[in-house]
Amino acid sequence: MRTLLIVALALLAACSQQPTRVSDSGPVWVPTEKDGAPADILDPNSIADAVPQPEVIRLAGNSNPYTVLGKTYRLVDDHRGFTQRGVASWYGTKFHGQRTANGEVYSLYDMTAAHRSLPIPVYVRVKNLDNGRKAVVRVNDRGPFHEGRIIDLSYAAAVKLGFAEKGTAPVEIEVIDTDNIGSKDRAPDAQYYLQVAAFSQLTSAQQLEASLSSGLPYPVMVASQQSAERAIHRVRIGPLPDYPSVQAAKQALRSRWTGEPSLIVDERR
Known part of the structure; x- marks a missing residue:
């Protein structure tokens, strides 16, 4: 007992x-x-x-x-x-x-x-x-x-x-490193992005894109989306090949941007 x-x-x-x-x-x-x-x-x-x-x-x-x-x-x-x-x-x-x-x-x-x-x-x-x-x-x-x-x-x-x-x-x-596991077990291909900001004005997005591109060793792009009501222009870093690259890009971004970027994952099955 x-x-x-x-x-x-x-x-x-x-x-x-x-x-x-x-x-x-x-x-x-x-x-x-x-x-x-x-x-x-x-x-x-x-x-x-x-x-x-x-x-x-x-x-x-x-x-x-x-x-x-x-x-x-x-x-x-x-x-x-x-x-x-x-x-x-x-x-x-x-x-x-x-x-x-x-x-x-x-x-x-x-x-x-x-x-x-x-x-x-x-x-x-x-x-x-x-x-x-x-x-x-x-x-x-x-x-x-x-x-x-x-x-x-x-x-x-x-x-x-x-x-x-x-x-x-x-x-x-x-x-455990899973990067080298056989191809038959591989995960779907994916591209990672860091979304930094979104604007209604394309010129504002382009200005931020130019500013970040001049100081970051990563690709920076503007992704625009047009709806019936309005257009949204999102500034993103990427595509990035894997999650560790995302973290490295986020670390580099901290010296040039005070906000917190969002993770975007584009899966390609």
């Missing part, structure tokens, strides 16, 4: 402060009802890793910067080769069936994770430094916003890594 009590207390301590949900419109506060494990017991040997594959990084879930509980977070400029050490926790029944930051439905049985600053989705290899167990998860959510934790794993991932009962574990995480 004492052992069961200790385990229960560990679970409550680990799961009492879980990620705040983040929607396209911003953070959404979730009431602090208790989280926990499902009634059924999972066999860690039967849990398969997430299968890495190239995926398009869209706007959903990737607001940058974003603010949760009064604190502002920025995504990493380049996630390729990203590694990090720290404490992992997990989230379970409280969030099962709810929407993740990119609009997908969270399942505590899937091999997924939440991270504060990695783009969504990316694949991460997680190593439990206490026992050496490893697992591959797909990041599709934001969190944990509990101080001192670097990643929040699904319950299934915590079981596979051997710390579901303990609640937390020291881990090392490493982003």
